[in-house]
Amino acid sequence: DVKVTQSSRYLVKRTGEKVFLECVQDMDHENMFWYRQDPGLGLRLIYFSYDVKMKEKGDIPEGYSVSREKKERFSLILESASTNQTSMYLCASSLTGGLHSYEQYFGPGTRLTVT
Amino acid sequence: DQQVKQNSPSLSVQEGRISILNCDYTNSMFDYFLWYKKYPAEGPTFLISISSIKDKNEDGRFTVFLNKSAKHLSLHIVPSQPGDSAVYFCAASEGAQKLVFGQGTRLTINP
Numbered sequence: 001d002v003k004v005t006q007s008s009r010y011l012v013k014r015t016g017e018k019v020f021l022e023c024v025q026d027m028d029h030e031n032m033f034w035y036r037q038d039p040g041l042g043l044r045l046i047y048f049s050y051d052v053k054m055k056e057k058g059d060i061p062e063g064y065s066v067s068r069e070k071k072e073r074f075s076l077i078l079e080s081a082s083t084n085q086t087s088m089y090l091c092a093s094s095l096t097g098g099l100h101s102y103e104q105y106f107g108p109g110t111r112l113t114v115t
Numbered sequence: 116d117q118q119v120k121q122n123s124p125s126l127s128v129q130e131g132r133i134s135i136l137n138c139d140y141t142n143s144m145f146d147y148f149l150w151y152k153k154y155p156a157e158g159p160t161f162l163i164s165i166s167s168i169k170d171k172n173e174d175g176r177f178t179v180f181l182n183k184s185a186k187h188l189s190l191h192i193v194p195s196q197p198g199d200s201a202v203y204f205c206a207a208s209e210g211a212q213k214l215v216f217g218q219g220t221r222l223t224i225n226p
Contacts, residue, residue, distance in 0.1 A: 004158070009156075031212045033213075035216075040124070040218055041218060042119075042121075042204060042216045042217050042218040042219050043159070043204060043206075043216040044216075045213065045214075045215075048212075048213060050212075058213075090158055090159070092158075094212050096212065101212060102147045102149060102164065102208050102212065102214070103149065103161045103164070104161070104212075104214060105161070106151075106158030106159045106160070107158050108156070108157055108158050109156070109157070109158050
């Protein structure tokens with residue numbers, strides 16, 4: 001079974017703090033993704049990565065950056081947290097190529113509150 | 116601009132009956148569609164998918180129908196069970212690993 005883990009389930013940070021969200025997958029997947037989930041808006045893609053040290057902007061990258069130094073680890077960084085970044089953050093991974101390459105496997109999520 | 120839309124935020128169905136969740140899309144280049152199920156405090160889990168070259172895919176109690184001319188996707192659950200109560204997201208892809216998700220529909224199965 002694919003396992004995607006996220007460093008924290010719940011996180012409370014103050015406005016202006018730098019926040020790191022960590023994600024690790026154990027199935028040697030090439031692709032990793034960061035989403036945020038907000039009521040009525042579904043899942044929106046922040047950043048994704050097709051390979052180590054590679055990153056691409058998703059639909060809402062403003063205020064975020066990412067790092068992928070190792071294949072299994074993908075970090076989301078909030079440079080200066082703001083209250084509008086209060087959300088559920090979901091990490092996912094997937095394979096490249098093959099029948100199941102479209103399927104993304106998600107971690108349990110991190111509920112971030114910025115006060 | 117929402118390329119994938121789930122216009123019903125919620126749906127309530129009696130146990131044992133059919134649940135039908137709907138999804139509309141605007142991008143005719145989408146070639147693969149997926150449904151995910153999400154329980155509170157958990158990440159979404161993959162449920163069922165369909166390629167654009169098909170119009171139906173079935174897996175046990177779950178069937179997905181694709182109407183390309185109408186750009187419409189639906190998920191049928193028969194019979195509905197209490198454990199099916201969750202938020203369901205449809206998603207679409209355009210030839211790559213990136214997915215575009217709908218807003219989600221909260222399904223409640225009543226005993």
